[in-house]
Amino acid sequence: MKYILGIIVLGLVVLFHEFGHFLLARLNHIVVEEFAIGMGPKLLSHKSKKSGTVYAIKLLPFGGSCAMLNEDEGETIEGSFIGAALWRRMLVVAAGPVFNFILVFAISLFVIGITGVDPARVMEVTKGSPEETAGLQVGDIITSYDGRSIANSRELYFDNLIKESSIHRVTMTVDRDGESVKIAYKPETITKYMLGFNYDTNTDGDGVLITMVSKGSAMRKAGLRMGDIITAVNGVQMKDQEALYSYFQKHPLDGTAVDITYERSGHRKTAKGLIPDKVTKPVSNFSYNAAREKTGFLGTLKYSAGEVLFWLRVTVKTIGGMFSGTFSINDMSGPVGIVKTVGDAYGTVAAQVDVFSAILTLLGIMTMISANLGFMNLIPLPALDGGRLLLMIIEAIRRKPGNRELEANINFYGLMLLLAFMVYVTVHDVLRLF
Numbered sequence: 001m002k003y004i005l006g007i008i009v010l011g012l013v014v015l016f017h018e019f020g021h022f023l024l025a026r027l028n029h030i031v032v033e034e035f036a037i038g039m040g041p042k043l044l045s046h047k048s049k050k051s052g053t054v055y056a057i058k059l060l061p062f063g064g065s066c067a068m069l070n071e072d073e074g075e076t077i078e079g080s081f082i083g084a085a086l087w088r089r090m091l092v093v094a095a096g097p098v099f100n101f102i103l104v105f106a107i108s109l110f111v112i113g114i115t116g117v118d119p120a121r122v123m124e125v126t127k128g129s130p131e132e133t134a135g136l137q138v139g140d141i142i143t144s145y146d147g148r149s150i151a152n153s154r155e156l157y158f159d160n161l162i163k164e165s166s167i168h169r170v171t172m173t174v175d176r177d178g179e180s181v182k183i184a185y186k187p188e189t190i191t192k193y194m195l196g197f198n199y200d201t202n203t204d205g206d207g208v209l210i211t212m213v214s215k216g217s218a219m220r221k222a223g224l225r226m227g228d229i230i231t232a233v234n235g236v237q238m239k240d241q242e243a244l245y246s247y248f249q250k251h252p253l254d255g256t257a258v259d260i261t262y263e264r265s266g267h268r269k270t271a272k273g274l275i276p277d278k279v280t281k282p283v284s285n286f287s288y289n290a291a292r293e294k295t296g297f298l299g300t301l302k303y304s305a306g307e308v309l310f311w312l313r314v315t316v317k318t319i320g321g322m323f324s325g326t327f328s329i330n331d332m333s334g335p336v337g338i339v340k341t342v343g344d345a346y347g348t349v350a351a352q353v354d355v356f357s358a359i360l361t362l363l364g365i366m367t368m369i370s371a372n373l374g375f376m377n378l379i380p381l382p383a384l385d386g387g388r389l390l391l392m393i394i395e396a397i398r399r400k401p402g403n404r405e406l407e408a409n410i411n412f413y414g415l416m417l418l419l420a421f422m423v424y425v426t427v428h429d430v431l432r433l434f
Contacts, residue, residue: 007061009362011037013103013370014064017377020099021066021092026051028088031069031079039063068092072408082404086396093388100374101308104367108304111363116292117303120145120153122174129285134185136286140174147171149313151306153290158314161198161212162321165282188283193253193276195219195260199230201240207231207263208244222271224262231268232261311371382414 015037025032031052036042038058045056068081076083081092120142125132142150146165150156171184196217202209207229213220230238234251238244253276261270295303380390388411395402 005362009366010369011061011064013100013366013373016103016370017096017100017373018064018066020095020097020102023099024092024095025066025068025081028084028092029079030081030084030088030092032066033069034065034067036067037061037064039065066096072411073404086392090389090392093385093392096385097374097377100370100377101312103370104308104311104374105304107363107367107370108307109300111360111367112295112300112303112307115360116294117299118153118289118292119303120150120156121289121293122286123289124287126285130185130187131183131285134183135181136172136174136183137176140176140181142172142288143175143180144173145171149309151310151313152303153288155310155313156288157290158317160284162317165284167280167282170282188285189280190283191278191280193255194279195253195258195274195276197224199241199244201242202229206237206239208238208241210262218258218274218276219260219271222260222274224260224271227264229263230260231263234259235261307367308371311368312375314368315372315375382410382417383412384414387411387414 018035018037022032022035033052034054034056036054036056036058038056038061040059042056042058045054047054070077070080070082072082074080074082081089084092122136122138122140122142125136125138142156144150145156145159146163148159150159165187167189168186169184170187171182174181174183194217196214197210197219198212199208200211208231210219210224210226210228210230213225230244232238233244233247236247238247255276255278257273257275259270259272260274261268263269377384378386378389380386391402391407391410
């Protein structure tokens with residue numbers, strides 16, 4: 001049941017994206033030949049007598065399409081996509097991603113209206129610390145950290161997770177009773193041995209889930225990656241994250257070799273002789289809010305817009321992390337991985353809290369998926385909406401249509417590459433299940 005919910009969530013996000021294309025096509029008098037949810041052979045279909053559009057549900061519950069008359073090539077007849085004015089075509093293509101962002105905003109309005117917001121509000125500042133000396137106060141809301149805008153407490157946590165703060169100088173901007181205050185200080189530092197990973201309890205059973213592996217770390221060099229399950233350290237079984245934390249408290253890393261036993265796709269392996277790195281890290285002498293707090297109507301609007309920006313920035317930083325080596329292609333999830341993640345999240349919250357909280361969790365994940373889909377489609381690559389928009393921008397600059405046959409070939413072969421990539425990621429997702 002929980003994985004069916006995952007399919008529904010993914011399907012709704014795709015449906016809203018394609019509906020954006022559909023609606024703008026109809027508003028601009030472009031004929032939509034087929035509006036489909038899913039991919040592959042048709043399971044159900046209905047042809048509208050009024051518009052001639054075929055509405056279909058297809059076998060594979062991933063993806064969707066909004067096929068328009070003479071979309072890439074053919075005659076420029078009335079109602080055809082290529083026969084429409086350039087600005088109308090650009091509106092139709094851009095509508096899909098824009099509708100994804102609208103969906104993020106709409107869901108955020110609902111969720112925030114019920115649960116409240118999570119500003120990065122300072123809850124405690126250590127007495128005599130560099131932060132206190134620099135003027136940081138309890139109640140301040142962090143809006144910028146090390147030059148990066150901060151929409152909420154989750155963004156501050158994510159930023160600190162993927163990028164370590166400077167050990168020389170930390171800057172931040174805070175909102176203090178409506179006034180913007182800039183703060184800068186040299187942080188305290190600590191030097192210790194580290195393997196270079198973040199972790200959490202494995203919700204699917206015993207063990208510790210690796211949620212992050214640092215670039216260049218001992219763990220990364222040994223081949224461990226996000227999603228692996230640590231089951232033992234130096235032969236000592238690890239049931240959950242508390243057990244791992246307790247083990248390292250009793251046996252702190254000191255530069256000697258460590259053996260890590262882990263599971264990946266159902267196979268148990270042991271990485272032997274990992275040498276911890278000696279690392280100097282900044283110490284954070286303040287804590288910030290991670291809970292939700294109620295706000296008024298204007299606050300709900302403000303933080304809902306901030307939620308859109310938050311997920312867009314997370315997407316950009318994650319893609320950037322793939323180029324920098326923080327993440328790898330194996331850390332990505334395709335449709336199968338997304339469905340599993342959504343289903344597992346719902347199942348865990350429903351079992352540990354209640355069904356209503358689980359539904360809110362589903363909606364939160366839905367905003368993440370929708371923002372990702374919207375942004376990824378704007379990347380200027382063939383077959384994506386961004387690639388098509390780029391060709392139209394070139395057409396606008398040249399002030400004459402491009403080579404239709406060439407554009408059709410670019411989109412076709414780009415689609416083939418995209419489908420091949422999806423197959424790779426999907427196979428990788430499936431292998432993780434076994």
